[in-house]
Amino acid sequence: MATVLLIIHGLLAVALLGAITHQTLSTLAPARAQPGSFFGRFRAVPSASYANAIVVLYAASTLLGAVVYLYFRVDVRPALEQAGHWQTLGLFDIKEHFAAIGLALLPAYWVCWRQPSADEPARTRAALTSILAFIVWWSFLIGHVMNNIRGFGS
Amino acid sequence: MTSSHASRRFAFAYATAFAVLYVVALKLDLALFTVYPSLGVVLLGTHHSRDVADPALGFAVPAIYWYGWTTTAALGALMFALIATVFPQRWTRRLWPGWLCVVQVAAMVACVYFTMPWFRL
Numbered sequence: 001m002a003t004v005l006l007i008i009h010g011l012l013a014v015a016l017l018g019a020i021t022h023q024t025l026s027t028l029a030p031a032r033a034q035p036g037s038f039f040g041r042f043r044a045v046p047s048a049s050y051a052n053a054i055v056v057l058y059a060a061s062t063l064l065g066a067v068v069y070l071y072f073r074v075d076v077r078p079a080l081e082q083a084g085h086w087q088t089l090g091l092f093d094i095k096e097h098f099a100a101i102g103l104a105l106l107p108a109y110w111v112c113w114r115q116p117s118a119d120e121p122a123r124t125r126a127a128l129t130s131i132l133a134f135i136v137w138w139s140f141l142i143g144h145v146m147n148n149i150r151g152f153g154s
Numbered sequence: 155m156t157s158s159h160a161s162r163r164f165a166f167a168y169a170t171a172f173a174v175l176y177v178v179a180l181k182l183d184l185a186l187f188t189v190y191p192s193l194g195v196v197l198l199g200t201h202h203s204r205d206v207a208d209p210a211l212g213f214a215v216p217a218i219y220w221y222g223w224t225t226t227a228a229l230g231a232l233m234f235a236l237i238a239t240v241f242p243q244r245w246t247r248r249l250w251p252g253w254l255c256v257v258q259v260a261a262m263v264a265c266v267y268f269t270m271p272w273f274r275l
Contacts, residue, residue, distance in 0.1 A: 070218070074191050086272050087272065104231060105169045110165070115161070131255060
């Protein structure tokens, strides 16, 4: 059961990673001319249209991560502690904290994208998106490293 | 006061308050509840193992505080956000929206700082 949940958690994270990276690049470096290169096409997306998907994917991924965390705490973490993987566990703790902060940031992020205010600078929206993108990338990479050390079922 | 303005104030206040309260909950270890997944037990408040005879029991009965810290911060932030929606719009309009981002980054840095002991083991 834990393995199935972990795989779904990973798949959601991959989709979220793609969506937030598209949106962040299109926000920070929008394509001005007709995109010719792969990178140009990658950032030439309608960034606002990603907001709903990102909110749903982030919430679902975090919720699943919270469920998988139960198995992690019982089956995986004690073994990592005994093996002395303290730094990796520290990085994973940071992932937990970042994920919680990012989850609470979602309503403000959604409002900025779906109900933009005229007196609000676009920088706020770009900054919020960048923070969320950083959290998603951090969580993805650390989760991946953690799973590579000792995956479920090992 | 339109619903759009109210929802904006709610969302901004919630995110800001959550980030601050999460750091406070983490620093002061204020978990609303503690989960013992191997036992299937949830206890109200923060509980640490007091077994001085065999501290290694912490490995056998691991506790989860993250759910509790998150819930503490979420409920506290909800109160702040509801209060923020009551304020007149002209009061909150003066606030620089960038504070939201500054507080998030500061909270993340604080979380990293509080996790530093892991890297000294």
